[in-house]
Amino acid sequence: MPVNTPYEEEEILRRIALGDEKVFHILYLRHFSKVYAMAVSYLPDAVAAQDMVQEVFARVWLHRQKLHGILNIEAWIIAISRNLLMNELRKAYPLDVAGHVAINSTQDTLNYRELEKLLAIAITMLSSRQQEIYRLSRQEGYSHKQIAERLGISVDMSREHLSKALKNIRIFLAGKYSQVSIAS
Template identity: 60%
Template sequence: MPTELPYEEKELLLLIAQGDEKAFHAIYQQYFGKVYAMALSYLPNALMAQDMVQEVFVRIWQNRAELHSIRHFESWLIVITRNLLINELRKIYPPGWDPQQVTTTDLQETLNYRELERLLAAAVEKLSTRQRQVYRLSRVEGYSHREIALQLGISVDVSREHLSKALHNIRSFLINNYGVMGLSACVILLK
């Protein structure tokens, strides 16, 4: 779940450049959802998207000494993610790749994930209008609580409260209505 940053982003980047792991964790929490959503939209399954998120943040940590000079961190992060995705997609779909050669296992993984996405969509539709708005802005669009508050004309605390209730309601809906499959959806989709 994205969290409000305890410092201004520039301060966090300076702390990370100095090796501060707590500051790094704060940035990770803030941008995990955005990077994951981006990876998930291009990669064939959730596991690969999760691996991509880890790779992006490993790169950030490896290049932490330069972080203090970055003027627009989010843009820089998106460029890193995009470049890593392009490299990964080139590995997955090399030149001359034939979609007819997709294996049954690949197809099954994609279908399983699509089913989990369908379950999540059903759970999201059961939320109140405001919870649905906050959930989508946070989890789909990757907005921070501050950005959500500004866009919806609510306080940051109210944004947090709506997201917390939305996640609780989604988990309850999935587990109550779909049992083990719903629990799987919670673990995979609600990180």
């Protein structure tokens, strides 16, 4: 939900750079949901996602003096989020020298392969539009704007379809992967 304020983005950035915590809160409210949605789609639980959101906005506050040079605050916040997510995923799934996820045991290998299979099944269970948007976003790296332009839909519709797709995938994996883990 957009947060309506009497401040334009340029004024918000200027005031935050000067240390205005109330205006920083406005920025937080404007961008929280997007950062949280991004975090929760990759991290294992809501608590980890909330922690990452806090880290993103802590970094924005720590680097507030640089805000006057930012042309697109949303893109900057998303870049910070993406970088933090990549760091978390690298910690959770370290890469080997060939750039593949390092798997330390036969059981880890089996679990990883099973999870990949379940993800593929979950994707096939999505509506055709959700599959298409998921593929463009997560597998081909398109932004919501690029997806919207390519498919002739609004950016909001792209976001909505991806959000529903991720929710459906999470629900499917939560049910199926926990069964696999219990059986192991």
